[in-house]
Amino acid sequence: MATDRGTGTPPLLVLGKITKILDCFSVTEPEPTLREITQRSGLHASTCQRLVHNLVREGFLDRSGDRYRIGLSLVQWAAPGTFGLDIVQRIKPVLQRLCDGTGETACLYVRDGASRTVIAVAETRHVVMRLFKVGMVMPLHAGAPGKIFLAYDPAARADLVRDGLQRFTEQTPVDIDVLDEQAAQARTDGYAAAFDERHEGVGSISAPVFDHAGDLAAVLGIGAPTQRLTADDVDRLAPLVVTAAKDASAALGYRPSKVLGPRLAAPDLA
The missing domain is CATH 3.30.450.40 (GAF domain)
Structure with a gap:
């Protein structure tokens, strides 16, 4: 079984899939559709749909019509990471x-x-x-x-x-x-x-x-x-x-x- 480099623990494959989904969002394209997320992430359609819906439920993503954007919960969690950095x-x-x-x-x-x-x-x-x-x-x-x-x-x-x-x-x-x-x-x-x-x-x-x-x-x-x-x-x-x-x-x-x-x-x- 593969392990995370330097930790000796098995990787959480779902985190890799979530990362692929979050990488579909950018400043220039902040509101992709589910179809666009599926295409860009390369994930299987049913897997992508399930993970996106879970991310919405947890507040990581927000949904408006058929489009998605980064959720406020994720933004709030990311904010402390900018403190002390200039x-x-x-x-x-x-x-x-x-x-x-x-x-x-x-x-x-x-x-x-x-x-x-x-x-x-x-x-x-x-x-x-x-x-x-x-x-x-x-x-x-x-x-x-x-x-x-x-x-x-x-x-x-x-x-x-x-x-x-x-x-x-x-x-x-x-x-x-x-x-x-x-x-x-x-x-x-x-x-x-x-x-x-x-x-x-x-x-x-x-x-x-x-x-x-x-x-x-x-x-x-x-x-x-x-x-x-x-x-x-x-x-x-x-x-x-x-x-x-x-x-x-x-x-x-x-x-x-x-x-x-x-x-x-x-x-x-x-």
Whole structure:
């Protein structure tokens, strides 16, 4: 008889079946029908129907007509699991893996008006590095992270236009139409790259981190001197950044409805 790994006890097969049923619910598709649950779970129709009805009776699921959704009892039980956990605690390990995988400093940013603030850092061991510190506040429109905020945060553009676009280098975008084009490209690619926009000799690559509701929660990325990070390195490093952002999103409970195309498939890290 098979046993649960590490416990020596037989697995409860019914829990696996219930997990398959609960996996049929997502933010993008919160109210499937019984037929849809049966198809997605791969369970036998009579088994699925019996378990769904039991889950409704116990309050794990609610039923409205021919559709089902996660029940309030299950939501209430899940709530204590979020206490004591914040975005930094959940994503810090992902940042460290990104730093280890790229050899460059990895940062996590949140937006405040027309600025972005570093809330977590995993520092590179390179002697020549770009200094990033938790609490650093930087302009939204200069650098790769800001393009991601503009691409996925509807309020970012209005805040930026209100505060104005200051030039820091010759490469700083100070035309909102140019930034709109860059944001559109970031949405298409799933990442943004920028060079020499905030400081000469600095490059960055960033990608979006989404929360359980599918909203932009933060921006994750790497930054480095252009002697190590140039436009020629983007095809190699961008997939690593995107994969890290996907891992960070998953840590926040995000379940994507679409997968990224082959251009940004996770690279072989072996």
